Amino acid sequence: MKNYALLVFLTFGIMFNAAAKTSSDIIETAIIVKIADEYVKIKSSELTPPVIEEILKQYPTSKLGGAFKNDKGEFKLIMVLKSGTRKTVYIDQHGNWINKR
Known part of the structure; x- marks a missing residue:
């Protein structure tokens, strides 16, 4: 009889422990949110003159694939290099290059 009571308590303990662990994992997962910069596609005519000057200095033989x-006020530019490969670069509105990974 004592063994059955011990078995019942052990079973309830395992069930409640598993339920508590699952709910805490869900709460921790819901809290972690990564905020990303959202870039909106623009026309190349919307680039500022300092940005255009820097592009022409750094990539004179490349073409602008997308802006x-x-x-x-930061720009994400997709440059198509002379070799045909694409390179994504970041620059602010004043013509300062930004290092993003």
């Missing part, structure tokens, strides 16, 4: 802008 994007975020709320901070």
Whole structure:
């Protein structure tokens, strides 16, 4: 009889422990959120003159494959190099290069 009571308590303990662990894992997972910069596609005519000057200095033989802008005034540019490969670069509205990974 004592063995059955011990078995019942052990079973309930394992069930409640498993339920508690699952709910805490769900709460921790829900809290972790990564905020990413959202870039919106723009026309190349919307680039500022300092940005255009820097592009021509750094990439004189490349073509602009795409231009994007975020709320901070930073540009994400997709450059098509002479070899045909694409390179993504970041620059602010004043022509300062930004290192992002």
